[in-house]
Amino acid sequence: MTLTFHALPTPSLLLDRARMRANIRRMARHIQALGPTLRPHVKTHKSRDVLADVKALSGNQGITVSTLQEARYFFEGGERDILYAVGMTPGKVGDAAALIHQGCRLKVITDNPAMAGLLDEAAGRHRVSLPVLIELDVDGHRSGADPESDMLVRLAQRIHQGSALTLEGVMTHAGGSYDLRSTDAIHAHAEQERALTVKAAARLKDAGLPCPVVSVGSTPTAVMARDMTGVTEVRPGVYTFFDLFQVGLGVAALEDIAVSVLTTVIGHQPDKGWVIVDAGWMAMSRDRGTAGQAVDQGYGLVCHENGTPQDDVIMGSANQEHGILMARDGTPRLDITRFPVGSRWRILPNHACATAGQYSGYHVLENKTITTRWPRTRGW
Structure with missing residues (x-):
């Protein structure tokens, strides 16, 4: 297929593949140098073809999704290791269970004991063992458990003791980085994200609880991170395409x-x-x-x-x-x-x-x- 611009209807969405591949390579080299695994968020592109370039250029070990529709779409395209990074609800456990029963290594998240209890009940009804990560709030941006609170340990214990849940670790999204106005501030925010997430993981381990996954993620903090000690995976998303907002933050041109x-x-x-x-x-x-x-x-x-x-x-x-x-x-x-x-x-x-x-x-x-x-x- 070879078309000129004038053969396209307007409006049309264009993707400059060379720019995208350069962005993918740059992030892959950066995260590899820092040590963690790259688990890219696919919510920006939602395309198997784009992901094929991501995998070819960065060799990621899994993906992150924002909807169960994305999870189904990418699973049907061959992906097996998928993190659904929006707070899970009982009404979605049936769809999640169907994917898991088909061989998908799907993980979900929650940030409170009440929801953990509801998920445990729902997973039991669907006869599935549901892997769960605890979502952390490292900057007051949105949802998440306080990484320094007593509730964090209680939540982890509730998940670990659940008959149909398994505790996989902790994760966060440093969305507060989007409110910053200097690259120095984003550097500092990246360290705050890392330090609080690693601290939460250490608290769980000190309480005798498993915490194999220590996951962080936002494109600004991923780009600006200088240290990833203690982090196992990073989940940036919009870095594949970038946009004017990221340019305004100073993390892209x-x-x-x-x-x-x-x-x-x-x-x-x-x-x-x-x-x-x-x-x-x-x-x-x-x-x-x-x-x-x-x-x-x-x-x-x-x-x-x-x-x-x-x-x-x-x-x-x-x-x-x-x-x-x-x-x-x-x-x-x-x-x-x-x-x-x-x-x-x-x-x-x-x-x-x-x-x-x-x-x-x-x-x-x-x-x-x-x-x-x-x-x-x-x-x-």
Whole structure:
């Protein structure tokens, strides 16, 4: 399959394979040098074809998923070692049990004794031994058990003593790193993530409990980590593609971003300096995360069809199916003659996971040519 941009419908999701492979190699070398195993999170790409490149270039020993649909999809594609890294619920144990009975080494997580009890009961009904990791809160970002609390040990004991549960270890996601504004702060956050997770594991071992897995993960802290002593695995995800938010954090460069949305100019509003395109927030997602950073990228940064960023032009506003390209400062100074009706442009996304989630697959770009289309899974 060989297509030109102009043979594609718009909007379309493009994947620059060379950039993606460079990102994969860089992370693989970095984590290998630090010692742990790489267990990449597949929630960004949700594609067996992308994972094939990840495995070929980094040799990972397992994957992380955010939905049981992802787990089924990748299991059917040959993956066996899968961590479902969202708090487990009793209603999902049946689906998890079906995967385990088919040979999937699926692990789940929880952060409280009440849920551990419900999972134990549900796993017993489904006649499955359910491997469980304890989710830790290392930065107040979201969910997780306090790694320094008495409850942590009680939770571990409840899991270990369960008739249908096995205690596999501890894990965390240092999502607080997304709120930081300097690389020095992210370096420090990576060490905080490591130290608190390793401390939690040590507390469980001191209590006579098993803790073979010590798992950390977020792309910013994985990129900025300098020490992984005591950690067994790392679970970054968006590093395969990167995005404008990661650029704003200082953990990636514009030229690292591997995904973009191809769009067509459909009209102008000359008095306002607006260029109207056929990619709105349904094509880009509503994620405006860069609005809180030093550089607000609107709904995305505009690039020429050849991928060259137009640093003064962003998608500053969007409706469901219409995007409005404008000068970064919002004034009507944009020379709209640069953007003739019918011309094609590429938009770099704020959040690669959210933008990719709007599409059923990627048009893969290699050597300036669309060579194939890679499908991706969706749903829960």
